[in-house]
Amino acid sequence: MSTPRPRATVTQIPAYVPGKPPVPRDDLVTYKLSSNENPFPPLPGVIEAAHAAVDLANRYPDMGNSALYAGLSEKLGVPVGDLAAGTGSVALIYQLLQAFCDPGDEVVHAWRSFEAYPIAITSAAATSVPVPLTADAEHDLDAMAAAVTDRTKVVIVCTPNNPTGPSVTQTALDAFLAQVPSHVVVVVDEAYLEFVRMPDAVDGLATYRAHPNVVLFRTFSKAYGLAGFRVGYAVAQAEVAAALRAVSLPFGVSSVAQAAALASLDAEEALLERVADLVAERDRVGAALREAGWSIPDSQGNFVWFPLGERTADFAAACDAAGIVVRPFAGAGARVSIGEVAGNDRLLEVAAAFRRG
Numbered sequence: 275m276s277t278p279r280p281r282a283t284v285t286q287i288p289a290y291v292p293g294k295p296p297v298p299r300d301d302l303v304t305y306k307l308s309s310n311e312n313p314f315p316p317l318p319g320v321i322e323a324a325h326a327a328v329d330l331a332n333r334y335p336d337m338g339n340s341a342l343y344a345g346l347s348e349k350l351g352v353p354v355g356d357l358a359a360g361t362g363s364v365a366l367i368y369q370l371l372q373a374f375c376d377p378g379d380e381v382v383h384a385w386r387s388f389e390a391y392p393i394a395i396t397s398a399a400a401t402s403v404p405v406p407l408t409a410d411a412e413h414d415l416d417a418m419a420a421a422v423t424d425r426t427k428v429v430i431v432c433t434p435n436n437p438t439g440p441s442v443t444q445t446a447l448d449a450f451l452a453q454v455p456s457h458v459v460v461v462v463d464e465a466y467l468e469f470v471r472m473p474d475a476v477d478g479l480a481t482y483r484a485h486p487n488v489v490l491f492r493t494f495s496k497a498y499g500l501a502g503f504r505v506g507y508a509v510a511q512a513e514v515a516a517a518l519r520a521v522s523l524p525f526g527v528s529s530v531a532q533a534a535a536l537a538s539l540d541a542e543e544a545l546l547e548r549v550a551d552l553v554a555e556r557d558r559v560g561a562a563l564r565e566a567g568w569s570i571p572d573s574q575g576n577f578v579w580f581p582l583g584e585r586t587a588d589f590a591a592a593c594d595a596a597g598i599v600v601r602p603f604a605g606a607g608a609r610v611s612i613g614e615v616a617g618n619d620r621l622l623e624v625a626a627a628f629r630r631g
């Protein structure tokens with residue numbers, strides 16, 4: 275008897291390693307700093323809006339996400355037709371690859387970058403073309419442009435880059451776009467956009483307006499603090515956005531998630547305050563780590579990167595012992611999210627002690 279076999283590429287899909295929750299301890303408060311989550315609760319008005327949507331849970335959600343698209347269209351100043359929502363921006367990656375790639379087509383992306391890219395690319399039976407980051411843990415856009423071939427359908431630029439932190443400059447992105455043929459989709463993954471303070475960082479909306487092949491990916495999971503509701507969206511030229519919507523899971527974004535995302539758009543003032551707090555904490559943590567002798571890349575996201583190489587597992591274990599869960603990438607480094615002040619302080623103590631050995 276033979277058993278059903280998935281496509282050969284399915285067996286090659288790398289595993290996604292989610293950040294583990296901390297094991298509760300009697301002796302100290304533990305901190306989960308492993309998934310770049312927002313330590314603040316949902317924004318004002320969000321829980322109420324979500325509760326109201328729960329009352330209608332016997333009904334399917336609005337498949338057209340119309341209220342959410344209207345809210346985003348107004349906030350961003352883009353036509354409703356240029357938007358596509360998904361169950362987290364990670365779903366948009368899958369949708370984009372499904373819509374644009376045939377088996378064997380190539381997708382160029384930086385590495386190390388967001389771990390879901392090679393997973394989604396392999397799931398789509400496309401071929402991942404990873405291009406190493408520079409020594410400063412930044413995108414090497416010249417090398418990425420050089421990696422584009424006749425088989426390349428998509429290039430993904432992650433700015434700020436998860437897990438290392440640096441943002442791409444607009445000047446560098448413009449030079450890159452000038453080298454990439456216009457039939458290649460260039461994704462600009464802006465998951466951490468709201469935390470960016472670098473003056474010459476990419477202006478995603480201006481870039482999408484100037485380049486019809488540019489697609490922006492954004493999310494409510496990070497600055498907006500709605501990771502558990504799973505809402506992300508793409509901004510793209512109308513035909514590209516229509517393709518993303520065409521391959522989406524029917525009714526994928528739940529009523530509760532749509533209501534929560536829409537309500538959080540209305541809480542702009544509280545959002546900006548919280549983001550300012552997190553950015554201040556990121557900069558405080560970065561400065562203290564450098565002071566303690568660490569050489570860490572400039573982070574424009576809500577996390578910092580420790581380039582630890584072979585000492586990564588030891589560092590993660592030291593953090594674990596101190597009640598902090600971080601995200602180790604074996605043999606490369608550890609990414610630590612910016613959390614509550616007390617958690618960040620604990621991290622600084624552990625990191626300083628680790629350096630002293």
Ligand code: PMP
Pocket residue numbers: 309310361362363364365388432436463465492493494495501504505506
């Ligand atoms: N892009 C990047 C760069 C990310 O780091 C993440 C989350 N870790 C995502 C996309 C996906 O976010 P979500 O699916 O929660 O919107």
